[in-house]
Amino acid sequence: xxxxxxxxxxxxxxxxxxxxxxxxxxxxxxxxxxxxxxxxxxxxxxxxxxxxxxxxxxxxxxxxxxxxxxxxxxxxxxxxxxxxxxxxxxxxxxxxxxxxxxxxxxxxxxxxxxxxxxxxxxxxxxxxxxxxxxxxxxxxxxxxxxxxxxxxxxxxxxxxxxxxxxxxxxxxxxxxxxxxxxxxxxxxxxxxxxxxxxxxxxxxxxxxxxxxxxxxxxxxxxxxxxxxxxxxxxxxxxxxxxxxxxxxxxxxxxxxxxxxxxxxxxxxxxxxxxxxxxxxxxxxxxxxxxxxxxxxxxxxxxxxxxxxx
Amino acid sequence: xxxxxxxxxxxxxxxxxxxxxxxxxxxxxxxxxxxxxxxxxxxxxxxxxxxxxxxxxxxxxxxxxxxxxxxxxxxxxxxxxxxxxxxxxxxxxxxxxxxxxxxxxxxxxxxxxxxxxxxxxxxxxxxxxxxxxxxxxxxxxxxxxxxxxxxxxxxxxxxxxxxxxxxxxxxxxxxxxxxxxxxxxxxxxxxxxxxxxxxxxxxxxxxxxxxxxxxxxxxxxxxxxxxxxxxxxxxxxxxxxxxxxxxxxxxxxxxxxxxxxxxxxxxxxxxxxxxxxxxxxxxxxxxxxxxxxxxxxxxxxxxxxxxxxxxxxxxxxxxxxxxxxxxxxxxxxxxxxxxxxxxxxxxxxxxxxxxxxxxxxxxxxxxxxxxxxxxxxxxxxxxxxxxxxxxxxxxxxxxxxxxxxxxxxxxxxxxxxxxxxxxxxxxxxxxxxxxxxxxxxxxxxxxxxxxxxxxxxxxxxxxxxxxxxxxxxxxxxxxxxxxxxxxxxxxxxxxxxxxxxxxxxxxxxxxxxxxxxxxxxxxxxxxxxxxxxxxxxxxx
Numbered sequence: 001x002x003x004x005x006x007x008x009x010x011x012x013x014x015x016x017x018x019x020x021x022x023x024x025x026x027x028x029x030x031x032x033x034x035x036x037x038x039x040x041x042x043x044x045x046x047x048x049x050x051x052x053x054x055x056x057x058x059x060x061x062x063x064x065x066x067x068x069x070x071x072x073x074x075x076x077x078x079x080x081x082x083x084x085x086x087x088x089x090x091x092x093x094x095x096x097x098x099x100x101x102x103x104x105x106x107x108x109x110x111x112x113x114x115x116x117x118x119x120x121x122x123x124x125x126x127x128x129x130x131x132x133x134x135x136x137x138x139x140x141x142x143x144x145x146x147x148x149x150x151x152x153x154x155x156x157x158x159x160x161x162x163x164x165x166x167x168x169x170x171x172x173x174x175x176x177x178x179x180x181x182x183x184x185x186x187x188x189x190x191x192x193x194x195x196x197x198x199x200x201x202x203x204x205x206x207x208x209x210x211x212x213x214x215x216x217x218x219x220x221x222x223x224x225x226x227x228x229x230x231x232x233x234x235x236x237x238x239x240x241x242x243x244x245x246x247x248x249x250x251x252x253x254x255x256x257x258x259x260x261x262x263x264x265x266x267x268x269x270x271x272x273x274x275x276x277x278x279x280x281x282x283x284x285x286x287x288x289x290x291x292x293x294x295x296x297x298x299x300x301x302x303x304x305x306x307x308x309x
Numbered sequence: 310x311x312x313x314x315x316x317x318x319x320x321x322x323x324x325x326x327x328x329x330x331x332x333x334x335x336x337x338x339x340x341x342x343x344x345x346x347x348x349x350x351x352x353x354x355x356x357x358x359x360x361x362x363x364x365x366x367x368x369x370x371x372x373x374x375x376x377x378x379x380x381x382x383x384x385x386x387x388x389x390x391x392x393x394x395x396x397x398x399x400x401x402x403x404x405x406x407x408x409x410x411x412x413x414x415x416x417x418x419x420x421x422x423x424x425x426x427x428x429x430x431x432x433x434x435x436x437x438x439x440x441x442x443x444x445x446x447x448x449x450x451x452x453x454x455x456x457x458x459x460x461x462x463x464x465x466x467x468x469x470x471x472x473x474x475x476x477x478x479x480x481x482x483x484x485x486x487x488x489x490x491x492x493x494x495x496x497x498x499x500x501x502x503x504x505x506x507x508x509x510x511x512x513x514x515x516x517x518x519x520x521x522x523x524x525x526x527x528x529x530x531x532x533x534x535x536x537x538x539x540x541x542x543x544x545x546x547x548x549x550x551x552x553x554x555x556x557x558x559x560x561x562x563x564x565x566x567x568x569x570x571x572x573x574x575x576x577x578x579x580x581x582x583x584x585x586x587x588x589x590x591x592x593x594x595x596x597x598x599x600x601x602x603x604x605x606x607x608x609x610x611x612x613x614x615x616x617x618x619x620x621x622x623x624x625x626x627x628x629x630x631x632x633x634x635x636x637x638x639x640x641x642x643x644x645x646x647x648x649x650x651x652x653x654x655x656x657x658x659x660x661x662x663x664x665x666x667x668x669x670x671x672x673x674x675x676x677x678x679x680x681x682x683x684x685x686x687x688x689x690x691x692x693x694x695x696x697x698x699x700x701x702x703x704x705x706x707x708x709x710x711x712x713x714x715x716x717x718x719x720x721x722x723x724x725x726x727x728x729x730x731x732x733x734x735x736x737x738x739x740x741x742x743x744x745x746x747x748x749x750x751x752x753x754x755x756x757x758x759x760x761x762x763x764x765x766x767x768x769x770x771x772x773x774x775x776x777x778x779x780x781x782x783x784x785x786x787x788x789x790x791x792x793x794x795x796x797x798x799x800x801x802x803x804x805x806x807x808x809x810x811x812x813x814x815x816x817x818x819x820x821x822x823x824x825x826x827x828x829x830x831x832x833x834x835x836x837x838x839x840x841x842x843x844x845x846x847x848x849x
Contacts, residue, residue: 081701123591
């Protein structure tokens, strides 16, 4: 059953945290609608965690303001946190406390946490809550942090790089959990530096670089932005379709070396696959570009100016 | 070399803090000697006798002074001997931090991955701490020499060097023994296990001065070899073989610790106790205490609270046992009877017990407050505070709950030690006023809260610096009460010391003004820490 909520979950107005020497976050104007899954994409050190900590009221803005469901993130910090499930970028240390005790401790502070929901979440991620925190692997620590963020079925999930340390199977389980939360009416604000992750689960994406929001894009636009490095090796007895590949839409920087072809593919893979046709391929590797490469290719300059969405 | 430099870098604040404490301590004691000992030989001999009388009450802590009528003898007793205990505590914290704390933080793994051998790592950290001890001991010597120069006297330099060398030797032997124990015990028990060993070695030696039956074991204690020397006063004993034994203990301890480290798995103790296998579970504990403020904090610290309560109860028994022996020794010295008359008039046993036990209890409660502040700081730096504040609780509530948990823990500990003190005294035939025992024991709580509230303010201001600055504050507070009357400090300055405000509640009852000041200082610290916590950035 969907929950009734204000139409805007997150709103920031010229939100700034200036650490000096050009570091921090500057003039962030952002709106995230209720029941939206918003991806916050940026390379390491871009200002993602600073933004999230200001939304959570952990750090005070130098100027500007942030509102969660209409509540000021600093002035109404306690009320804001009733509505929010938070997953920090670094899982904190809990020493020799057991997983179940950590949940009981923080759940006791929050109140109203359903033990049965927690048990289902732990089962879903195969997390043994009887073990001590210091015995957990980094993946299990991350799973515990996910359980802590979701345990009270919050209206808004603020997640700072939630899939770091998770194996692919658990990543898929996490994405499924996100979709269920959204279907149940929750809003999600998810930071990541992995383009495919954001593309996988988000409705809309904000791209941040050097402390400034440079773009807010719909998912379709993100897919157009997306570029892959592709390396294809053809069978020894096959002719390499070099000219067909060069002519294919969205395929750039084609290099042919013997039976091996390297190129960049922007957008859909279909034109490239059509160009390959029936030729026998023995190996095909597609690599996602780094965010820096993406910025360079998309904005054609090293230090993009802030753009409005 | 790089590993040694890294070890020094990690311990830089300890080096600065303990060197400063050593310098200030010996300087103020030296200058204080010239203020109170008088100038003529007669005055100084009388002063020396009064110090001997005072020292006999502390024989369970420090060896009797040699020539306390001289600046060297007095400062050896009041400055260097307490520093030996302080350096042992520093060694304990540094060794367990280097062996297991750094392991939990991943620093040991990173160092080993960088190519240093395990034996090399132990050697580098031990060498780094030895250098740190040399610096701090040199600071102690410098403080003494500056004070002597200010008093227009001269002292023999070899004695100063020997006294400093002994500080290095006792500190290093404690360090390597703690390092060895830290390899054997589980990470969470390493500090406690090493602390118990060092405390046992200290008590075996110090109590052997009072209980003859222990004297056959004191050769085991490195503190015994420290005590054999008092090189600072003219003609004071210096036994080079004792220094050799301490050096041997250091080398032996480091070598065995390195071998143990080489054998054990990273993150695991060398000695693994069989643990019951717990079945896998996805259920959350239904224990009720996690839901209630203060209870949850006490439950989480239950092991520590139990250790503190039992440890202080045992110490109370030891001090009660010592009291009868000390008083009998004192009363058998005719020349001391005039000095003791003040105690005799007001019941000698409660007087001595109040003076010795509650002095030690104050130091221990200050240490208790510092351990809580250390935990608050760690919660801040390792991200736990951030996750706590992501729950719907205000920052003020977090500060208040922390303080309430400390108060509740202190109440449990002081109840255990106070009840033990009363019943142990009763069994020994020393009848204490029960109301006074309760009042004096309860006074330890606001006493601890003063330090905790100052620590809370510091932790809110700068969590990384909080423990060091609070330690310095506690040290200054102790010096304030020790030296306030000697240096004729204004009353309001003396009143800033919690040690002074504690008073002598077992002997004279609780002073209402002092209690009010303690509460006022605590409230000021608490209000300040709430304000500071509201304004600061968390996790930045």
